[in-house]
Amino acid sequence: MARLVNRELAEVNMDYVNLQESSVRMHTNGRNLALPDPRRRLFTLVGVGFGLLCIVQAALNVSLRLTPSAVRRNDTDQQRFLTGKYIKQGWVYFHTSFYFISSTKKSWQESRKFCQEQSADLVIINTEEEQDFTRQFHRLTWIGVHNVSRTGQWTWVDGTPLTKSYWGPGEPNGYEGRxxxxxxxxFFDRQNSWNDIPCEDQNFWICEKEAAL
Known part of the structure; x- marks a missing residue:
């Protein structure tokens, strides 16, 4: 009798277990189809997200590489246009500036006014190369250094003090008390070619305009 009861209980338990297993499966066309694993779905979402992130990063890198090139190209084109324009107007390009050498004479103040009307100013000499450039025209030309206060403190037209000068022998001297x-x-044949004279005298002049945009 005990054996019969145990066998019946075992059959009931087996049927119950089989019922639980079958309840978590779906029947499609006569085949059992297991429900998708949640971890597999998570891995799929992570993979898709990472792929999209890589695409966005690649597009951003390409954009960053192309943008500076386009800016440099536009700057170069504009610089070429301005260079051609200034040269046609009689300006000369040297190093990083344009220079205008006049063919008429004016006082120092009138000369500077002309330069300022061209968005420039009388030349400021910063290097020996620029000093050599300015004396090659063999004209008596104004440059952008003066003594406004008449105290002996020479300054450039941009307000900076004169620290490096190219005075000729014995200059500046205020000749005959003037x-x-x-x-x-x-003094064109010398690197030290500067001479001080009254600002009212008539001279040619050199304007300077920076070429940088």
Whole structure:
């Protein structure tokens, strides 16, 4: 009798277990189809997200590489246009600036006014190369250094003090007691070619305009 009861209980338990297993399966066309694993779905979503992130990063890198090139190209084109324009107007390009050498004479102040009307100013000499450039025209030309206060403190037209000068022998000297408060290039055959003379005198002049945009 005990054996019969145990066998019946075992059959009931087996049927119950089989019922649980079958309840978690779906029947499709006579085949059992297991429900998708949640972890597999998570891995799929992570993979898709990572792929999209890589695509966005690649597009951003390409954009960053192309943008500076386009800006440099536009700057170069604009620089070429301005260079051609200034040269046609009689300006000369040297190093990083354009220079205008006049063919008429004016006082120092009138010369500077002309330069300023061209969005420039009288030349400021910063290097020996620029000094050599300005004296090659063999004209008495105004440059952008003066003594406005008449105290002996020479300054450039941009307000910076004169620290490196190219005075000719014995200059500046205020010849015969005159107020020689402006500077010209006079001694063309020497690197030290500057001479002080009255600002009211008539001279040619050199304007300078920076080429940088």
């Amino acid at each position: 107020n020689e408060n402006c500077v010209e290039i006079r």
